[in-house]
Amino acid sequence: MKVARHWREIPHRYRMEAVRCLKCQALFFPRRLICPECGNREFKTERLSGRGTLLTFTVTEVAPQGFEDQIPYAVGIVEMDEGVRVMGQITDCDPAHLKIGDRMATQFRRIREEGKTGIIMYAYKFVPDLGL
Amino acid sequence: MKDIAVVGIGLIKWGELWEKSFRDMCVEAALACLEDAGTDRVDAVTIGTMTTGIFVGQEHLDSIIPDYLGRRLTPAIRVESACSSGGMAVRGAFVEVASGLSDFVLAIGVEKMTDISGAEATYALATAADQENEAFHGVTFPGLYAMMARAHMHRYGTSRDQLAQVAVKNHHNGSLNTYAQFPFEVTLDAVKRSTMVADPLRLLDCSPITDGAAAVLLAPVEEARKLGKKPLVKITGVGNATDTIALAHRHDLLRLEAVEMATQRALGMAGKKIEDIDFAEVHDCFTIAEIMVLEAMGVVEPGRGGPATAEGMTALDGSFPVNPSGGLKSKGHPVGATGVAQICEAVTQLRGEAEKRQIPGARSALTQNMGGSGASCVVHILEVES
Numbered sequence: 001m002k003v004a005r006h007w008r009e010i011p012h013r014y015r016m017e018a019v020r021c022l023k024c025q026a027l028f029f030p031r032r033l034i035c036p037e038c039g040n041r042e043f044k045t046e047r048l049s050g051r052g053t054l055l056t057f058t059v060t061e062v063a064p065q066g067f068e069d070q071i072p073y074a075v076g077i078v079e080m081d082e083g084v085r086v087m088g089q090i091t092d093c094d095p096a097h098l099k100i101g102d103r104m105a106t107q108f109r110r111i112r113e114e115g116k117t118g119i120i121m122y123a124y125k126f127v128p129d130l131g132l
Numbered sequence: 133m134k135d136i137a138v139v140g141i142g143l144i145k146w147g148e149l150w151e152k153s154f155r156d157m158c159v160e161a162a163l164a165c166l167e168d169a170g171t172d173r174v175d176a177v178t179i180g181t182m183t184t185g186i187f188v189g190q191e192h193l194d195s196i197i198p199d200y201l202g203r204r205l206t207p208a209i210r211v212e213s214a215c216s217s218g219g220m221a222v223r224g225a226f227v228e229v230a231s232g233l234s235d236f237v238l239a240i241g242v243e244k245m246t247d248i249s250g251a252e253a254t255y256a257l258a259t260a261a262d263q264e265n266e267a268f269h270g271v272t273f274p275g276l277y278a279m280m281a282r283a284h285m286h287r288y289g290t291s292r293d294q295l296a297q298v299a300v301k302n303h304h305n306g307s308l309n310t311y312a313q314f315p316f317e318v319t320l321d322a323v324k325r326s327t328m329v330a331d332p333l334r335l336l337d338c339s340p341i342t343d344g345a346a347a348v349l350l351a352p353v354e355e356a357r358k359l360g361k362k363p364l365v366k367i368t369g370v371g372n373a374t375d376t377i378a379l380a381h382r383h384d385l386l387r388l389e390a391v392e393m394a395t396q397r398a399l400g401m402a403g404k405k406i407e408d409i410d411f412a413e414v415h416d417c418f419t420i421a422e423i424m425v426l427e428a429m430g431v432v433e434p435g436r437g438g439p440a441t442a443e444g445m446t447a448l449d450g451s452f453p454v455n456p457s458g459g460l461k462s463k464g465h466p467v468g469a470t471g472v473a474q475i476c477e478a479v480t481q482l483r484g485e486a487e488k489r490q491i492p493g494a495r496s497a498l499t500q501n502m503g504g505s506g507a508s509c510v511v512h513i514l515e516v517e518s
Contacts, residue, residue: 009264030264030265036376055283055385056279056280056282056283056286056385057279057282058271058274058275058278058279058282058330058331058332058333059328059330059331060270060271060272060274060275060330061327061328061329061330061331062250062254062272062274062329062330063251063254063270063272064251064254064255064258064267064270064272065251065252065254065255066255066270067270068251070270073270075269075270075271075275075279076279077279077379077380077385085380085381086380087265087266087269087271087378087379087380088269089269089270095331100282100283100286111268111269111270112270121268123268123269
């Protein structure tokens with residue numbers, strides 16, 4: 001992956017930046033140029049709190065290229081407290097104890113490395129929200 | 133717009149076809165199709181394939197296929213819509229014939245998936261997901277459908293056994309199909325004990341990695357009548373719709389809105405209701421997919437797909453048979469070929485040529501082919517002339 005391809009996604013991957021439509025107030029993560037709800041093209045940037053509720057999840061046992069050394073790993077969809085839905089890995093827990101409705105919080109984590117000389121990609125992952 | 137008939141269908145036996153290249157497979161399916169049609173006339177070609185670029189490093193199939201068919205200089209176009217590439221190639225051929233631009237258009241679907249490793253194939257298929265918001269996090273297609281399955285089980289009480297019943301039913305049908313990759317029965321227990329792929333989906337909940345091709349020849353009805361050797365099967369409805377590529381961005385994780393809309397559009401064009409359809413070939417890439425597609429097409433109410441399957445509604449002798457061919461599950465899923473092969477099965481059934489898996493008296497069929505986690509869908513309605 002070229003540096004620029006990862007670099008241009010940093011606002012949402014590192015800072016959880018979403019955009020709110022100035023016309024209909026709908027929130028999107030990551031950013032878009034056109035509001036799919038009302039067609040408006042003006043937005044303001046908002047940072048997500050990082051907290052939300054687990055809507056569904058899976059535990060991946062057969063990984064794609066680049067993730068083979070991480071199995072088994074959990075991936076889920078979380079409805080953030082602001083209302084947008086975000087997909088991400090769920091870490092720092094025993095997946096056997098996960099259940100729909102669990103409270104989740106984002107943490108800044110390494111996603112994967114591209115070999116010995118490629119870039120190291122970071123972004124949010126979810127962990128069970130212990131209220132800390 | 134002209135009325136369109138399917139004048140020829142061509143399939144090859146699917147599987148791990150190490151001795152055949154994608155070119156060989158396309159040529160064999162096309163030759164079978166022209167043999168079936170009883171004509172050699174091809175005015176244009178559409179080719180549906182998801183990603184020959186990743187699977188074998190080859191793009192630009194619209195050049196290769198006519199050349200290897202011995203038809204250099206024929207107009208051709210390649211169509212890509214992930215796992216619905218095949219169905220979209222048929223739709224492309226339909227539009228071309230209906231518009232009057234060409235009369236005899238050959239739609240070929242192909243995928244050569246076993247020239248790379250399993251991890252590479254998983255990566256290749258995951259390119260149909262959102263690269264920046266899904267694949268980036270390591271999610272796979274089994275993973276996306278597993279998340280739908282878990283949410284479906286949680287909201288509607290769909291059971292592990294009901295998921296497995298889809299595989300058991302489709303493998304039974306596929307055991308009667310000589311073209312199928314895995315033409316054998318599986319037991320409920322075998323499905324439930326198979327290797328975990330993405331919890332709760334196991335290996336036998338998933339369609340396989342397959343090499344395969346399929347072809348259909350479309351022509352205006354008046355031209356088809358001149359060939360006149362088989363019962364005439366017409367495509368009377370075509371519907372297509374798209375949705376967000378990312379599963380998380382849907383309004384409801386458990387509604388396949390592209391499938392709902394494509395089905396309504398196709399039925400509307402044919403002037404039919406879902407109750408008027410005798411059977412369907414649907415996109416059972418995973419067991420949960422068939423259940424959710426039944427609900428999206430309006431065959432059953434939301435949440436009723438699992439119980440309806442367990443009660444035998446979708447079996448060969450049920451009130452609404454689904455996937456008489458064996459579906460993607462047993463017949464195999466060479467992604468670009470799947471949508472074309474669905475048309476082949478519909479025509480075979482409507483002609484009354486499906487032998488042991490024949491649905492008695494079938495007059496109308498629906499084929500439903502979708503890409504990604506339901507981000508694109510194409511539906512065709514086929515009817516046989518009385």
